[in-house]
């Protein structure tokens with residue numbers, strides 16, 4: 368019988384794919400472990416780009432990484448399917464059946480055994496049970512949802528260009544997702560107008576709705592203030608301190624009894640764990656379903672099960688609140704585990720995870736970007752804006768690509784992105 372450790376990673380997002388890649392290269396290649404990645408999709412995309420795919424200002428095909436190809440190159444195995452449950456007694460992940468778009472069962476329920484399990488299944492927006500939201504709003508939580516929204520936006524934009532119909536869009540939630548999506552839609556209208564569709568901007572009513580007193584509640588005030596001003600300059604109606612109590616086929620109902628009419632409605636507020644995680648038994652969960660972890664990122668109830676990224680909740684020592692669900696936390700947790708798990712398999716402890724705060728940045732399409740660069744380096748805690756902030760925002764994605772592909776291949780991808788940006792249309796045009 369083989370004495371290889373069976374390592375299973377659930378979720379090939381920012382945290383899970385980086386971890387599978389690193390563990391595959393270090394433990395899979397040397398034959399020390401068999402690393403398996405499980406994901407319900409066939410390809411990875413950088414989630415902070417979803418709003419650009421939703422708006423049609425970036426091409427998702429160009430940014431996808433096929434799990435099968437990455438697995439073959441980096442010595443891990445890819446198993447398609449969604450985690451349905453964990454049988455901790457048998458140490459098996461229960462994988463739900465795969466059903467085709469026509470309703471045929473392609474693969475039945477399966478089970479995959481593990482010695483060590485990493486849960487990295489991400490998060491979803493949280494509608495807090497608000498009536499009508501599930502039926503009448505678009506969500507931008509994964510590529511499929513971003514593309515579904517884009518299809519509808521594209522159809523509405525065609526009607527606006529051809530018939531002069533108004534385009535009314537309302538986005539609930541002015542965190543990074545909502546703010547960046549609003550700016551991207553504005554960019555889409557500008558580029559579409561420059562492609563000869565006439566001046567579409569006067570036809571657009573775009574409302575950004577936020578229940579907190581200000582937008583970008585998780586960002587420093589200076590960043591939020593500058594972003595709000597930029598959005599207003601773009602003609603976006605930014606409404607803060609407004610509570611949405613219901614959604615229907617023509618708009619949102621507000622707490623004070625008034626309404627915001629919108630033919631396209633997006634829900635981008637709140638964060639909760641995906642159902643498959645929130646429904647797990649035998650783990651300590653937060654009220655929104657994230658798995659509580661120790662500083663080593665091991666779950667509080669099972670040393671062989673780790674959780675990282677958005678689906679986990681870690682309150683650092685001395686802090687009163689958990690780390691935020693962000694790309695930099697997910698990325699750094701994956702690299703921390705990739706560094707320390709090989710020694711842990713040989714009996715050494717995993718040191719506590721400490722976040723290196725690289726700051727918080729928000730990018731308003733090509734118009735501007737704002738942020739701070741964290742507590743390290745030359746620009747620590749300094750407010751930045753403009754081209755430098757845009758480049759810093761893009762750097763996190765470029766670092767992720769370098770970790771997945773190595774510097775040489777990542778360099779070629781950056782070059783091909785730069786060439787595409789000059790030779791292809793800047794928005795979806797067909």
Ligand SMILES: Cc1cc2nc3c(=O)[nH]c(=O)nc-3n(C[C@H](O)[C@H](O)[C@H](O)COP(=O)(O)OP(=O)(O)OC[C@H]3O[C@@H](n4cnc5c(N)ncnc54)[C@H](O)[C@@H]3O)c2cc1C
Nearest residue numbers: 378380381382414415449450488489676677692693694697
């Ligand atoms: C539009 C948008 C913009 C954002 N902008 C920023 C930003 O500017 N800066 C920033 O720091 N953060 C941003 N974020 C947040 C950031 O994307 C997340 O914090 C980050 O992606 C979390 O990484 P993760 O690996 O935990 O999860 P993800 O990257 O979401 O990956 C989760 C993976 O798990 C898979 N999965 C889910 N359920 C299952 C299951 N049951 N079985 C198998 N696989 C499953 C999914 O298919 C996915 O591949 C943004 C998010 C959105 C939606």
